[in-house]
Amino acid sequence: MRTESRSKSNMPLQLAAVLLCLTLFSVYFVSGLYARYTYKETNNNSAVVAEFSPLASFVNDTWVFDTDTSVGTYSFEYQIKLSNPSEVDVECELEISFPDDMLNGAVFTFGDSVKENSDGTSIRFGNIAVLSAGDTTGITEILRITIDQDCYNRIMSSHNGQTSSLSAHFDADISFTQVD
Secondary structure, eight states: OHHHHHHHHTHHHHHHHHHHHHHHHHHHHHHGGGGGGOOOOOOOOOOOOOOOOOEEEESOOSOOOEEETTTTEEEEEEEEEEEEOSSSOEEEEEEEEOSSSTTTTOEEEETTEEEEOOSSSEEEEEEEEEEOTTEEEEEEEEEEEEEEHHHHHHHHHHTTTOGGGOOOOOEEEEEEEEOO
16 A cells, blocks of 8 residues: 555656656647758759840931131041940940051040041050940940041042042941940
């Protein structure tokens, strides 16, 4: 009988031990839940590409001579309109190349920069403008070409003296580069 009473007196202690074990198991399982709600950042090398579509156009492409007979020079101008509807800032460069020697000795003025066609291959005007992203109103720049009497005579002789067909060729290439 004594064993029976002892087991009844240990009953609350046994119940407390079982509850403690259940509590410890619950805490163990619940404490592992925090890992399920963490955020892990990984780099997958993806990029968003911005629209890149700057524009350049020659507004007028006809020769309009401004003659200064006192020094024997003739000049004409081209208006170049630049705009940037892109989503990035761009800078512009102008390169002029010559398919023939008609404009040897011609002087090209763009803004404050003056360059002479001395070798007959090409002339490069670096960084003629920086356009902000979304600049759709654009800017207009003037390219002025001045020829001397010798160059004028060379052009005239190639056209057999016909002033109605006076022309000389050059290629203007405007390139755009994204500004970081």
